[in-house]
Amino acid sequence: MPDRAYLHPIDPELVPGARNAIDVCLRLKPWERITIITDTATREIAAALQKEVERVGSEYRLFVLEHHARRPLKFMPEIMLDDLALSQVSIFAAQTQPGELSSRTQMTTVVNNHRIRHAHMVNINRQIMLEGMRADFVKIDELSQRLVERARQVKRVTCKTPHGTEFEAELSPKLKWLKTSGIIRRDKWGNLPGGEIFTSPQNTNGIFVVDGVVGDYLCERFGDLKENPLTIEVENNRIVDLRSENKDLRDEFRAYTSTDENSNRVGEFAIGTNTACTHVIGHILQDEKIPGVHIAFGHPYAEHTGAKWLSKTHIDCVGRDFDVWFNGEQVMQRGKFLV
Helix, strand or coil: CCCCCCCCCCCHHHHHHHHHHHHHHCCCCCCCEEEEEECHHHHHHHHHHHHHHHHHCCEEEEEEHHHCCCCCCCCCCHHHHHHHCCCCEEEEEECCCCCCHHHHHHHHHHHHHHCCEEEEEECCCHHHHHCHHHCCHHHHHHHHHHHHHHHCCCCEEEEECCCCCEEEEECCCCCCCEEECCCCECCECEECCCCEEEECCCEEEEEEEECCCECHHHHHHHCCCCCCCEEEEEECCEEEEEECCCHHHHHHHHHHCCCCCCCCEEEEEEEECCCCCCCCCCCHHHHCCCEEEEEEEECCCHHHHCCCCCCCCEEEEECCCCEEEECCEEEEECCEECC
């Protein structure tokens, strides 16, 4: 019997965000097929998404991870990968567990190979459905397009914050800028809520103060870092020093970024563009979309950016209250766009 996400009435508060995902972000059509992958912890949100798919009238298949494999996943179940290959559209709406990144990479490899319009809703929760997922993604897409067109002409981006960040990225025309605004297209799957532009930098140097959040499973453990930030010193794209009064955070971040030879290498330089996200909530999926800068260590999304190296890990780092300059021209002041 196929998995179902709902047996009871849908929470009406989840409907606007779910409808935004299906109608605006994914633009699902009745003649298309969609695969939804969820887990037991996220079934309420998956149920709202499933109901919206049924409203559109599309053929679909829904999978609950725990019905097909033991968590944490060592690999994505074959039945799900096979089903994905039959669909034009897909959604992953589930919570992460340590060690599962490789299984999600298996999934996104199928997405990339089949050019599926894929919504990645990792660790989605009710608050995000009521905030970031209610954004006007058409307007965010317009802002993101303006910004990415300018970024593609830039050789150097400088960013500073009142909290101690002084960081510079050198960019190369050989490394692509990408836009994941929430309007998802076949050429690049996107996180939902969307709202960022990103590239893999040629080089970075400076101090980056993480007083927002860190990514992956460390986010759930440590949450909002405003009171106990992590200070990262980078030289030639590599971490050379980590400081924090929270020793557990420092040590776990160091262990994560020591996983493989490129886990401590800056793989992503990004600017959040979701103007509906106005404050840190302690959740990476939404907080990295706040207008400002975030960087990530590890995997550089080489399949999209053109970077010539790989890593098995990827961890985002979000700060607060950025001033940003493109080639010396200021484009953001205290987190507000000037373009």
